[in-house]
Amino acid sequence: MHSDEVDIDSSLVGRLLAAQFPQWAHLPIKPVLSAGTDNAIYRLGADMAVRLPRIEGAIDQINKELLWLPRLAPHLPLAVPVPLAVGAPGESYPWNWSIYKWLEGESADNQRTFDKDQAARDMAQFIVALHQLDPAGWPLPKPPKSSRGGPLSSRDASTRAAIAELSTMLDSSALTEEWEAALDVPVWQGSPVWTHGDLLPGNLLLHEGRISAIIDFGVLGVGDPACDLIVAWSLLSAHSRQIFRAALPVDDATWARGRGWALSIGLIALPYYQNTNPVFAATARYMIGEVLADRL
Structure with a gap:
């Protein structure tokens, strides 16, 4: 998917475990x-x-x-990854790596037939809980401000470039109009809140038909809560989106910025991944389509 990607396979994982965590080296490894x-x-x-x-x-x-x-997990209503150990570079692999507790469930991007109304309620509950945690209350310094919690204007150039690149596939005029409308929305004036920043279907696990866990907190940060509303357009339907919104204490401007985030993320992802990651590309198309459908 990336030109600078390193080669990783089960053999490498086995060698790293044998060298650094021999107590687990006998366990089966499955991609x-x-x-x-x-x-x-x-x-x-x-x-x-x-x-x-x-x-x-x-x-x-x-x-x-x-x-x-480890600090946020006890305060959240859904399971999140729990780190167990950290590995060091070795066996020709250049970076630190990690071992987590396994979380049961299937990625939501593989299951489009679940109860989206219930998913809307579950996601709203998780987002409210995360956003209510005080980032200033932790004993460690606050993390760097996530770009996902910043203003939409920081993505203007890359979003417009994506619209131009997709001009033969999508309605550039409609996309530009929607994007410019999002840029015109007032910026966040409230106190910064914790944000996951990447609530896409691939980062949501479903178990027995319910969302059971949220994974991949790589862009965790503090800032504008709007970026966490992207799940409304990346996962939900028009009907369940209204259930989701009703369960959240967000104003019209925050909701509109969330729609702008969904549009920007979808637009930038689609041309980049359309030939290398069809599942992610499909999610990007869905996001764009749902954002445009909200205009009707």
């Missing part, structure tokens, strides 16, 4: 099919998962998770 773009995941035995960055840009994401998830 996890995922539309994730920055990390490779392998199931280790029945109860653990090994996660390795594919690209250098993912290293800081892993470090952020290791630092903050």
Whole structure:
């Protein structure tokens, strides 16, 4: 998916375990099919998962998770990844890697027939809980401000470039109009809140028809809560989207910025991944389509 991606396979994972965690080296290793773009995941035995960055840009994401998830997890209504151990570079692999507790469930991007109304309620409950946590109340310094929690204007150039690149596939005029409308929405004036920043279907796990866990906190940060509303257009239908909105204490401007975030993320992802990650590309198309459908 990326020109600077490192080669990772089960053999490498086995060698890293044998060298650094021999107590687990006898356990079976199985690649996890995922539309994730920055990390490779392998199931280790029945109860653990090994996660390795594919690209250098993912290293800081892993470090952020290791630092903050143990502190946030007890306060959230859905399961999140629990780090168990951190591996070091070795066996020709250049970066730190990590071992987590295995979370049961299937990625939501593989299951489009679940109860989206219930998913809307579950996601609203999770987002409200996350946004209510005081980032200033933790004993460690606040993490760097996530770009996903910043203003939409920071994505203007890349979003317009994506619209131009997709001009033969999509309605550029409608997309530009929607994007400019999002840019005109007042910016966030409230106190910064914790944000997951990447609530796409691939980062939501479903177990027995319900959302059971939220994964990949690589862009966790503090800022504008609007970026976490992208799930309304990446996962939900028009009907369930209204249930989701009714369960959230957000004003019209925050909702409109959330729609802008969904549009921008979908537009930038589609041309980049359309030939290398069809699942993620399908999610991007869905997001764009749902945002445009909201105009009607």
